[in-house]
Amino acid sequence: MNNVSLANPLQGTDSPREISNGKTSPLVTISWGMMHWTIQSKEEPEHGSWVYRYGDRKIESIRATHQPLTRISDYGHFTILPLTGDVSLLANSRSSSFRQKNRDVNLDHMNVILKRYSIKNEWAP
Numbered sequence: 001m002n003n004v005s006l007a008n009p010l011q012g013t014d015s016p017r018e019i020s021n022g023k024t025s026p027l028v029t030i031s032w033g034m035m036h037w038t039i040q041s042k043e044e045p046e047h048g049s050w051v052y053r054y055g056d057r058k059i060e061s062i063r064a065t066h067q068p069l070t071r072i073s074d075y076g077h078f079t080i081l082p083l084t085g086d087v088s089l090l091a092n093s094r095s096s097s098f099r100q101k102n103r104d105v106n107l108d109h110m111n112v113i114l115k116r117y118s119i120k121n122e123w124a125p
Helices: none
Strands: 037-038 061-063 078-080 104-107 110-114 117-121
Touching: 037 110
Parallel strands: none
Antiparallel strands: 037 061, 061 078, 104 110, 110 117
16 A cells, blocks of 8 residues: 555545634645646635535536645636536536545545536546
8 A cells, every 4th residue: 555545635624714724625736746636616615715625515627726725825727627518607507516425535636426417527637
């Protein structure tokens, strides 16, 4: 077993504001990488600076970001999401629900099955 499989990128993604100002994001990246991939469930987070929280049940997109942690503003990010049917530019209207058991989150890759589109979305750095 390698040490990468022991890390949990979801750790700290559902901390209440009262106990955490760190606000972690589940990033897929390489060491010293300049760009990271993460799940985006909120384009405009109303719950602080999190773009993803563990309890969220919809995915709006996969976000390419330079942001190493949520206390730093995210400049120059972009989002992608594979889909079928009509295209919408509004993140909330193109979002897809998913099941926690159909999501695999690791430091070196992530994947999730998008229920709305019946697509397995997988990404790696």
